[in-house]
Ligand SMILES: NC(=O)C1=CN([C@@H]2O[C@H](COP(=O)(O)OP(=O)(O)OC[C@H]3O[C@@H](n4cnc5c(N)ncnc54)[C@H](O)[C@@H]3O)[C@@H](O)[C@H]2O)C=CC1
């Protein structure tokens with residue numbers, strides 16, 4: 108059986124890490140694409156040269172022409188610009204929207220049957236625009252943020268309680284920005300909701316709120332440390348988890364920026380919600396019950412994403 112083909116559109120920090128992880132996991136043959144000629148070819152060759160040592164058999168190639176992504180089963184999009192200290196993700200909107208227009212056209216022409224995972228920021232608005240520019244079905248275009256934000260929350264909780272990260276689950280919903288919604292009631296240690304752990308005296312409400320705030324600021328914390336760009340190891344691992352669930356039809360329950368058509372009272376927008384990812388793409392959007400406080404926080408986050416979509420329409424009226 109022929110191998111799957113994975114196209115990585117954008118071969119910068121996340122793109123290179125994606126190629127390495129996808130190779131190590133033998134998810135398929137990998138094409139790195141970038142407008143910066145030489146970078147995708149160089150990274151492809153470098154990672155290929157690690158394959159005899161690591162013992163993986165995949166073809167890794169680099170290209171600066173969209174025809175190279177032809178027939179891809181999965182496209183992971185990181186093309187664009189990352190923020191630097193002092194910037195918000197939203198400051199990237201104008202420049203990255205233009206990139207999404209080019210990427211959307213490339214995918215439409217050469218990989219119309221792919222499952223597309225967008226990572227480029229500001230995430231929820233960019234994946235929304237990419238789906239429209241590409242014309243692919245909404246269930247085949249999804250944004251990566253919730254897996255990353257939830258992973259950060261899980262790590263901070265595991266450290267706080269001195270337990271394995273494997274025994275901590277978390278759901279962070281809403282837009283991938285300052286208004287994201289880490290849900291304590293739906294996040295657990297050994298199956299016990301965080302709200303119960305407060306009652307059991309494991310953690311105070313105040314300390315839990317500090318951990319939640321650190322999660323919300325998780326991207327900015329790394330930007331502040333790196334100074335030259337933003338996080339890439341954890342974002343790449345998160346997107347690979349989504350790609351693997353699609354390629355292996357694992358039907359993982361993962362928080363992703365998915366197209367909503369009435370769920371949670373939201374229409375024609377991408378916002379982080381729990382989904383099931385399998386061979387059909389986004390096979391299900393799980394509508395969990397939100398209490399009044401949670402719903403208010405979620406709606407506020409939806410409002411922030413709606414503002415960004417409006418800003419996109421002002422720049423590119425065809426998106427309306
Ligand atoms: N959704 C999420 O949770 C996260 C999103 N991000 C976002 O992911 C994006 C990529 O981040 P990095 O890989 O660190 O950035 P990077 O700057 O290392 O790589 C971006 C690559 O895109 C390429 N590029 C620029 N314009 C292009 C175009 N028109 N066509 C094709 N390639 C193009 C650049 O040449 C560069 O190699 C950024 O927008 C960043 O904000 C980063 C971390 C997490």
Ligand SMILES: O=C([O-])CC(=O)C(=O)O
Pocket residue numbers: 189190196228255283325326327329330337338342
């Ligand atoms: O903070 C950034 O600019 C990159 C990002 O989205 C994250 O790491 O969560």
